[in-house]
Amino acid sequence: MRRSAAPSQRLGNSAKKPRFIPPGKNNTICLKKENEQLVPEIKLTEVEEKQQSGSGHTRALSRICGININSTQSVESLGEISSMEKCNGENECKAAGMKKVNRTKADPVHVPTPEIARHKKEEDEPDCLAKYFSVVWCKASKKKHKKWEGDAVLIAKGKSVILKDMEGKDIGRGTGYKFKDLESLDEGQTLMIGGKEIEVMGIISAEDFSSGKCFQTGVGMSTTVPIASSQSTLKPFCSPLKNVCKPSTKENLLKESQNYKPRHDPNASNSLVMPRPTPDHQRTFNKAGLPVVDVVVDPYLVNHLRSHQKEGIVFLYECVMGMRLSGKFGAILADEMGLGKTFQCISLVWTLLRQGLYGCKPIIKRALIVTPGSLVKNWKKEFQKWLGSERIKVFTVDQDNKVEEFINSPLHSVLIISYEMLLRTLDQIQTIEFNLLICDEGHRLKNSSIKTTTALVSLSCERRIILTGTPIQNDLQEFYALIEFVNPGILGSLSTYRKIYEEPIIQSREPSATKEEKELGEKRAAELTRLTGLFILRRTQEIINKFLPPKKESILFCRPTALQLELYRKLLSSRVIRSCLQGVLENCPHLICIGALKKLCNHPCLLFNAIKEKQCNPTCDESEESNLYEGLREIFPQDYTSTTFTETDSGKLQVLAKLLAAIRELSPSERIVLVSNYTQTLNILQEMCKHYGYSYTRLDGHTPISQRQQIVDSFNNKFCSAFIFLLSSKAGGVGLNLVGASHLILYDIDWNPATDIQAMARVWRDGQKHTVHIYRLLTTGSIEEKIYQRQISKQGLSGAVVDLSKTSEHIRFSIEELKNLFILHEDSSCVTHDLLECNCMGKKDHQNPSSEKLPVYRGCQLGQHHAKADSKKPLSMSQLMQWKHFSGQHQTLADPFLERIKNNISFIFQNVTNPAIPTS
Ligand SMILES: Nc1ncnc2c1ncn2[C@@H]1O[C@H](COP(=O)(O)OP(=O)(O)OP(=O)(O)O)[C@@H](O)[C@H]1O
Ligand SMILES: [Mg+2]
Incomplete structure (x- = not known):
């Protein structure tokens, strides 16, 4: 607060400061008298104001200042108020007077005179500009020694003023001032607004007001x-x-x-x-x-630092x-x-x-570094990587290394701790000065x-x-x-x-x-x-792209299996979904429906498990879920069990199995990160690894924090035998470096693009030596396509949802959106492509447009002109349009991995970043 800087206080002579004179006649006279005694050189003239309507000013003011002024609050006529006491509360008053602070005897004295006739035109001018002042204020009183109570911003326009506190709230309003007086308001002058007296500290530029800078306290521009x-x-x-x-x-x-x-x-x-x-x-x-x-x-560090x-x-x-x-x-x-x-x-x-x-x-x-549990060891490792173990000793807190040891250790100057551990040991941490x-x-x-x-x-x-x-x-x-x-x-x-x-x-x-x-x-x-x-x-990532190898991203639209289609249709025709679409159910049953559809897309056995579980433990409060599953069990084969693993039931799993085999065969030394957001799905993927004899390692929410870094480190080690890293992106994906892999497969899709982006960034990062392949699997025509569209549609793009904690529960769906979500497009090879309204649709595939001269009208002619997409932002529809896209039925695909799986794929979008850099 700048109270102490008020001129009156700076001068240390508040007694000399002229007092405010309200324009009401009686008051004026009495205060005038008092004033004259105190400050003889100031003469006040009675204020003669004509009754006028201030509503025009008010509106103009509200236009300029962006303040909503209720029409019922419109400025009343001066005549209605004859004294301050009549003001309606502190925040509304119309009459005021002013005069200039008398600092020295030599100062020119500001004597407001009416001259109403001469200035009539001026005063009636409704479009005059607003002026802004920084002021200090206090309650109006006759005390000689003013005690300013706070800073404020004064907006003066025409004959009206608004006083705002430093939080931007209106704390006073007034009208009926003399236009000329407000026009010439200057530093040191005082003014009465409602029950408050203000003193002008300085002028604020219109720019500083409209930008809001003038409300910033504590930080001078x-x-x-x-x-x-x-x-x-x-x-x-x-x-x-x-x-x-x-x-x-x-x-x-x-x-x-x-x-x-x-x-x-x-x-x-x-x-x-x-x-x-x-x-x-x-x-x-x-x-x-x-x-x-x-x-x-x-310089030891500088040699490694990028610009x-x-x-x-x-x-x-x-x-x-x-x-x-x-x-x-x-x-x-x-x-x-x-x-x-x-x-x-x-x-x-x-x-x-x-x-x-x-x-x-x-x-x-001493420095304290607080980090998610899975990254505590990574921090220590990075310290060692860049500074070696001799220069600095960092202390990581875990089960075996207690905070007390750090407190008693003169050797350690850096403490690394997880957020969870910080809460547990807060008392001790608080005793250390960081x-x-x-x-x-x-x-x-x-x-x-x-x-x-x-x-x-x-x-x-x-x-x-x-x-x-x-x-x-x-x-x-x-x-x-x-x-x-x-x-x-x-x-x-x-x-x-x-x-x-x-x-x-x-x-x-x-x-x-x-x-x-x-x-x-x-x-x-x-x-x-x-x-x-x-x-x-x-x-943004662009600045580091040049140091990274190429990245090839493919979105693979996988055909659902017959079992998936049948179950999907049955779910969509269920009473629960129908009621959802009529908006008649409470308790968000649509979330259960969405969950069931997503499970089905990943693998029907997940839905089977859910049905079985519901049958075994029926609870009345979850009856919607039981209703949703009605008649589904009959669709599964009689002998279906959730333990008999079979990839033939899931379109995506079929694609995955073939893709893994292709990678294994074509690039035996390269490794894969396989990502799902669901533990149960990871279980299925793990079963598949076992089935095919692929060695794997796994990190999910259940992995003890103390083991996470070790799992990551050994996977990144080139001698590691694990072919696949099973990762639950939500549980532990943030911040991890998994450059040991050069293929990353996103098995399912999250509502929040940030989750997927986070996962993809684990592999394509500093330290990566190989061309990176990223595959996103989506079930053709299903809810997964809809989620993807939502990710890349306006909503995703406007960036409103880029928060890892936001899930479908935080998303509000309109009935229209739900209707759209709960449609199965069986006859499209890619609904997303249909939505692009690309001219090639259904007519021709585009595999290698550079070798093919296509007419200009073709929206999907992609050529080598890759969109300058920010790899870390959700794609937009129009950017997607710039990607190569082609149906799986194409004769031969240039990408050897995709060539192997094309029969199970109805459509592919593909984009290459950094294609110019040769791969190693
Ligand atoms: N100048 C550099 N030269 C070589 N490798 C580097 C350089 N800077 C960072 N790295 C490596 O790049 C990888 C990513 O760095 P880091 O984990 O600090 O990224 P980040 O910005 O924290 O990313 P995230 O937001 O994902 O946590 C690490 O393995 C790190 O050692
Ligand atoms: Mg980091």
Whole structure:
């Protein structure tokens, strides 16, 4: 709050400050008298105002400020109120007066005079521009010593004013002021609004108001510094002697030159030097006046760092050093998956632990890294990978390694712990002073009230970094929570944020938004991006693509088997689904129906199991499910059992079996990650591995955290015998490196594209040596196609659902959508392709368009022009259109793996990223 900066208080003579004079005659006279006594040089003239309607102003104001003013709140006539006491509450009052603060005797005195006739035209002008002021306010009183209660923003337009607190809430309104007075309102002037008195602190530009900047407290716009370019970081060595603030005796200089040397040579070629502190920074953080020494990243690391990683380290350094925003030390590194966030953090931690810009004093002593359980060991491994085991000792907490050991160990300066373990050992962790906190996969902190967030906040470590590869800007509330975690207070309180940013931004996106609302929303969004951009860094996969081998993605539409079709039809004709479509059932039975269809697509035996289970344990509260299964058991063969594994019952499993065989035969040294979101499906896939004698390893939600890294490591080892890695993507996929495999098969599809994208990123990442093949299996014409379409349709694209925790339960379906979901398209070879309205449909396949000159009108002529798709974002329909696409009945397919399985496939979309880079 800027209270103390009020001119009246700055001058330390509030008694001299002229008092507010309301325009009511009696008051005016009495206050005038008082005023004259206090400030003899100010003369007040009685305010003569004509009754007027303010509604025009109000509307104009609401247009400009984007404030909804209820018509019942329209400004009333001045004559209705004769004194302040008559004001209707504090927030609504129409009469006011003003005068200029008398600071010195020599100051010109502002004497408002009526001159109504002369200014009539001016005053009636409804389209005059709004002006904005930063002000301080307090309750109106006759006290000599004002005690300002808060900062506020004043909007003056025509003859009306609105006072907003720093959360953007209206706290006062008034009208009936003199147009001229509001026009000439300036710093130091006071004004009465309702029961409040304000003093103008300064003028706010229209830009700063509409962007919402003026509501930002605690962070001056001038406190920000531009992002340092990588070049600017490569500064020549600057002798630390220059900055010594001690007496420059020869002796001192010599001594200090020996003591205060950068740890690494900033002049060396390829050196990465951190930005030097500004004088302001030095004043705040170097009170002892120690010499300023260059902080230089260990060349051992720099040799391995990619250029985006160097920039990322500089960015993180500036953030945690409070160089980007004064008084704020947090950052969000939101680089897309696989860009090496871990390595960037390790470089930062190592630099901060060993070096200091002021007198070489290490910037941090201890760092805490909190990460999902499955990544604890990976962090340790990465520390060892980049720094070896000699330079630094990191401590990981698990069953055998307790926090006490870390507390008592002088050797360890980095503690790595899982979120779960953190909660369990919070009491002990709280006793340790950490100077840097890194939260990996930190999008989980999006809810400020969850235990984990509360626990982390309780650690009182100001330097906080969130790492996340998942986009975070889609949900404004969650976005706020993450920002509030790293840089508390930067966006004001939650209610401020809602008023200033969230509401206008959301409002502007409504189809019914007016032009003004759209403009305001855009400006607020732009300002939010600007402000948060100072401490959020996100780079996309493209920057690393050039270091990666080619990636071939294929979407395989697998024909359902006869058994699947029959069961599917039966399910769709069930009473439950019919009632769902009429919207007459409660308790979301559509979720049960969707679940049953998805199971069926994976393998009919999953549905069989569910039916059997229901028959064995019927519970009345789940009767919808029993109803749904009515008559299904009869469709299965008499001797069907869930233990007799057979791939012939599932279209996708048939394709999978052939695909695995093809890979085994054609690329015997290459390995596969096989992903499903369901444990039961993974069981089936595991059975299949056994059946065919494929060696496998498995990681799912049941795998003990302590074993996960070991499973990953041994799989990535080139001597590992496991051919297949069975992975439950939701349970443990995030952050894992599975570069030991070069084929990844997504057996089922999730509602949330982010889950699938996460899984795919496990294989195509730094360290991958082979061409990567990604296959997504979808059952033709089924609900899986619909889910896929939803992923790539507008909804998926607008990015609203890019949150790993969101499942179908969080998705609302309209009856129309459900109708669409519950259709089986039996006569289409690819409904998704049908939807593209591609001209080739049903006429001709396109396998190798480059060798074929196709007429221009063909929408599906794809050629070599691959869409410049961001591999980490959901595809759009139009991007999909750019992919090669062809039916499985094509004579010969260029892809040898697909050639082997084409008979079971009705359609294929395929795209190659990085085709130019030769494979190894
Ligand atoms: N400069 C580099 N040179 C070689 N390998 C690198 C480099 N930077 C990172 N890597 C490797 O790339 C892989 C991915 O890095 P990392 O796990 O840090 O990615 P990430 O950004 O955390 O991704 P995610 O969001 O998936 O967790 C790791 O195996 C890491 O060792
Ligand atoms: Mg990571």
